[in-house]
Amino acid sequence: MATPLPKAYDFKATEQELYQWWNDQGYFGPSNDPKKPNFDPGKKPFVISIPPPNVTGELHLGHALFVSMEDLMIRYMRMKGTPALWVPGSDHAGIATQLKVEKSLLKEGTSREAIGRKEFLQRTWAWKEKYGGMIQLQIRRLGASCDWTRERFTLDERLSKAVREAFVRLYEKGLIYRGPRMINWSPGLRTAVSDLEVEYSDEMGTLYYFKYVFADEPEAFIPVATTRPETILGDTAVCVHPDDDRYKKYIGRKVVVPILGREIPVIADEYVTREFGTGALKITPAHDPNDYALAHKHNLEFISMLDESAHVNENGGPYQGMDRFACRKKLWEDMQEKGLVIKEEPYKMTVPRSQRGGELIEPMISTQWFIKIKPLADAALEAVRDGRIKIVPDRFTKVYYNWLENIQDWCISRQLWWGHRIPVWYCDDCGKMTVQRDDPQECMHCHGKNIHQDPDVLDTWFSSGLWPFSTLGWPEKTPDLQYFYPTSVMETGYDILFFWVARMIMFGLEFTGQVPFHTVYLHGLVRDEHGQKMSKSKGVAIDPLDLMNEFSTDALRFTMLVGSTPGNDTNVSAKKVEANRNFTNKVWNAGRFVIGALEQAPAAPESAHEWTLADSWIWARLQQLVRDVERLFASYQFGEAGRQIYEFFWSEFADWYIEIAKLQLSEKGDRAYYTAQTLVQVLDACLRMLHPYTPYVTEALWGHLKEAAKEHPANFKPFNRQGAWEDALIIAHWPEPQEEERWEKDTVDQFGIIQEIVRAIRNSRAEKQITPGKRISATFIAGEKEEFIRSQLPVIAALAYLDMDTIMIQKSMTEKPEGQTALVISGIEIYLPLSELVDLDAEKARLEKELSTIEGEIKRLENLLASPFGQKAPVAVVEKERQKLEGYKETAQKIKQQVK
């Protein structure tokens, strides 16, 4: 006989060992080894590509959420017998990683410029080797059953090849172009960023009013307002509304740019809002997106007045070399001196800030690489519209449409060093571009040798967009790509729907002609227990590692999974994790009980099955649970499914069945045998269904259960069709739902009466302060339920702690017990001698109160049945209410008798 299991589940000792074992056994990925249990070339596989975390990232609760969720799906599908592949990997995260390395360089007193590109890249790779991988270890800690033999990194040689292929194909197709455009410039990072990387924040600023004086009439002027006076240096027109009576007479005249003295025209366009500001708009084509568009329309000159670090350039005259904000101040002072200023007032405005670091973004004209996105976007829209891709929850579909329908060309070049370098070479001889898959030795046009590669790298999201297929080997037609692509579910946060999901869909369709996945499951953001955003600076960040150390990985996973609903943000607190740790402990201890019970069970039954009501009841409830879980999983309601398993396990299996099982086991013989069998199978079924939520405790316990069951001479069978125990829970069969049968509901109803009786008696005992250990007598007047009560009496007595020897059961009784507490449950009268001297008045008052409640219900139901409800509602619904009414009537009658 095995050594007894410890009272508390020791997760620390178990987790690491089990993870290693699963991995060593090859359970994680479908391998090409047919001996491996989870490989079946005949079946369509279930595949998830991991949202690759930043290679130098650290684990936070967001990771805990997505890892738990994806691992749940993978483990579920694997248990269902579907070859399940979860491809792990990490992202080089261009800007984020480069900034980290630059920071460390700064500490050393140097900079990337100082050490040069080559050295810098070496340093970054070294950094990656040192700190990358940390995150992967932490993801393993969460129990992620990824196939680590297929781990990928976006800067891997193979993935880099995919990036080149993608770029060149788009270029050859004319979907990638290079040119000067208005882009968002981050002066601190000195790189262009995409529209998505700009965040707008409402801030208080100043609206400056000043005079644009006429070239030929210095005393007269047009008043103009701006929030960015320094851009005056780049103005090339003043624009008014064509129908504005104040200004239309000025259209076509020239005004003078303050300080610089350039003459610029007054033009007219309906774009201008007459009511806003002064009704006259200064036009700075090179530093404002609107002005940029307007300038194209009116053929205006474009004057850039800022350099890469947002200092004034040579076009700024006397201000050349000044920082943008210093220039703003100085220019305004100079204008004040010259009497060109009207006023300034506080003004609430929306300013663009960098998603990284938060510095002010400057709109600038810059030569960059772009993807002509419209054709890709149209295809991506179609894929969702025609249902090839489904977004869960559905409401995000609209958000997706809206974004893609209004999408602008994607600026993909970044002036960074860490990333995939743009595969374009410029010829110093003929000036033409060479764009190709392999590094060229010469210009493809003039064959000149003087070529140099474009210094820029690609937006990180360009390589991320290829992730679902680049990780499987694309552009090669690898066996993996052919078998596993398209993937199944893309599970990620709604915050990167545009950044990542939409781009994977666009690229997937463009390069593979297929949708990269059929379902997008979006989870929400993780917040603290009061709904605040987690941030380290505010000190409210909860470290998942701490939670795992204190409460176990299972507890954390269960919290993430059960506490979240698709697309909604979720609040996490240590308290919740603690509560779920208690649940895993409950599972462990219930398991200890079951194992102990089966070890002591008789070897084999002498007679055929004879199920007790409790046996049938727990079976019925289990069947219902299996069906519900199946239905919930099919609609991605993993949280609700987990909650139901939790409730079943604790409130029904542990609280009721196990308690009754103790009684049944004490009867020895066949009854004990069948009880043990039921215990084993119900526990086994629960462990199977809980495994995707809490893999460690379930696998550990299941191993002990299996061992005990197999060692026992009776060889207790598991809850599966095969009748044999699998090698491990992680690859065990998922419980299959059976058709609902009539007896289930009847059994649940019948047992419900027992539960009600037990609760009522316990309740009365508690009210009367009867020590829980004191057995009391009882009298049941059960009418036609006499036999039923008689058969269930041991159960009732055990659970309500009644004294079997003195209990009386009667069909009816002419002389009711006097001076006792009286209860009526489902037409059964129960009398309890709860104290020597019952306060008759108080008892009467209690009964009368109960009676009035019930009479209220009777009245409500009578009214209900008399209302149109009786005719219009479905028969079953009406019948249900009618029966309820009958029950109440019966009960009321009995109580009335008691009151007398």
Added chain:
RNA sequence: GGGCGGUUAGCUCAGUUGGUUAGAGCGUUGCGUUGACAUCGCAAAGGCCGUAGGUUCGAGUCCUAUACCGCCCACCA
């Protein structure tokens, strides 16, 4: 300016084909520890399901309006 989400017990949240006494965890109160579990058990208190209309025999659930909180998108100087 457009769109979305939230509003349910003291706190944090479930509640997906509308079915008639609305659930959980934590917290609170009372009782209880010699064998599954104090990381526990038994019991109790606690809810005009934001507000106002509407549809329906029936609404926490569907529709309309509205308030507050939050988020996303958008070029008003």
